[in-house]
Amino acid sequence: MSKDQPQTTxxxxxxxxxxxxxxxxxxxDEPSAELMERRLTSDNPLRQxxxxxxxxxxxxxSLEDVGASGEFAQKTLSSLETIETTPDSPQDFGTRFKRALxxxxxxxxxxxxxxxxxxxxxxxxxxxxxxxxPQRANDDVQMLQQLPLLKHYHxxxxxxxxxxLQDVSLPAEVDPGEELP
Amino acid sequence: MVSQSxxxxxxxxxxxxxxxxxxxxxxxxxxxxxxxxxxxxxxFFFHMLRDRVVAEDLAQETFLRVYRSRERYExxxxxxxxxxxxxxxLASNQKRGSARRREIPLTSDSQANEFGTGGRIPADKxxxxxTRQLDSSEVREVVKDALDSLxxxxxxxxxxxxxxxxxxxDIGDVLGLGTVAVKSLLSRARGKLREALERYVN
Numbered sequence: 001m002s003k004d005q006p007q008t009t010x011x012x013x014x015x016x017x018x019x020x021x022x023x024x025x026x027x028x029d030e031p032s033a034e035l036m037e038r039r040l041t042s043d044n045p046l047r048q049x050x051x052x053x054x055x056x057x058x059x060x061x062s063l064e065d066v067g068a069s070g071e072f073a074q075k076t077l078s079s080l081e082t083i084e085t086t087p088d089s090p091q092d093f094g095t096r097f098k099r100a101l102x103x104x105x106x107x108x109x110x111x112x113x114x115x116x117x118x119x120x121x122x123x124x125x126x127x128x129x130x131x132x133x134p135q136r137a138n139d140d141v142q143m144l145q146q147l148p149l150l151k152h153y154h155x156x157x158x159x160x161x162x163x164x165l166q167d168v169s170l171p172a173e174v175d176p177g178e179e180l181p
Numbered sequence: 182m183v184s185q186s187x188x189x190x191x192x193x194x195x196x197x198x199x200x201x202x203x204x205x206x207x208x209x210x211x212x213x214x215x216x217x218x219x220x221x222x223x224x225f226f227f228h229m230l231r232d233r234v235v236a237e238d239l240a241q242e243t244f245l246r247v248y249r250s251r252e253r254y255e256x257x258x259x260x261x262x263x264x265x266x267x268x269x270x271l272a273s274n275q276k277r278g279s280a281r282r283r284e285i286p287l288t289s290d291s292q293a294n295e296f297g298t299g300g301r302i303p304a305d306k307x308x309x310x311x312t313r314q315l316d317s318s319e320v321r322e323v324v325k326d327a328l329d330s331l332x333x334x335x336x337x338x339x340x341x342x343x344x345x346x347x348x349x350x351d352i353g354d355v356l357g358l359g360t361v362a363v364k365s366l367l368s369r370a371r372g373k374l375r376e377a378l379e380r381y382v383n
Contacts, residue, residue: 018368027349053371056378060343062320066227067220076215076241080248
């Protein structure tokens, strides 16, 4: 092979083989098949490859023609009865259980009850929220009314009791003429 | 609309029609399916595993699996495609199980046949006398050996294409491959077969 000639790479050879096999298998589209036919008429090595593929493929016909024995069908059909009468296998039980549940309506009833419970719970929560709002409003008003007390709480907490506070607030009975010590 | 046209395509398959009857509880329809496919399935398993007893067991298992799944059957492919997908999986599992259990044979090939490992005439024996015309039984053994040399998927593709007439698309459905991958798979398989068998071709 000269340096100028491109070397055939392995992917090229594999692609060519794949195209050849697809052509022999009738799996090529019309334009590609026509192109391959033209190549085969002029490319001797390619045609020899195609012939070898075809002949070795036909050799598969020499494999023995093996079929089912005479009692195969009867044995197979008899074994079906075992499937019908055997208690549910673990693999089938789940499927059958679900189907029975669905068909019996139990599932429908359960879903219905769940939906009803959800609706009732939602309704209860809504009512609870609505009734709680006025109470909160009352709490806020009460707090506003007691705001002065809260503001001076740090002073009031020093007082012993409320009576003392009242005594201090009343005016003292003092004789104008009496001298204070 | 596309899915409707696809399901119409499969509904035209007479085997799909039979299977839909089986789904409705028609036992006679299932008998017809067994009758139509029993030889093809046993032949497929035999050429995959080269053991007639195992071939019949697996063929029966294939039918049982079809029957068990009758209630949830939906025609999403041709019936034969679905059937051979089950068969291919069973064959692959069987081979994997056999490979794990395989022991080094201490007996001759004739005794090995008794255990279903298949009789083998070494290719070298014939190669010593390349000019001798092989008789039909020897050709068969050589072809069997050549087929055995293929990988599982290659072998399935070859058998389905050769004996079931399946298209690349159908083979792809069986093997879970695209058509390009099937094209590559088959071309390599046929290349290997050619290499193994060319010396026996005049």
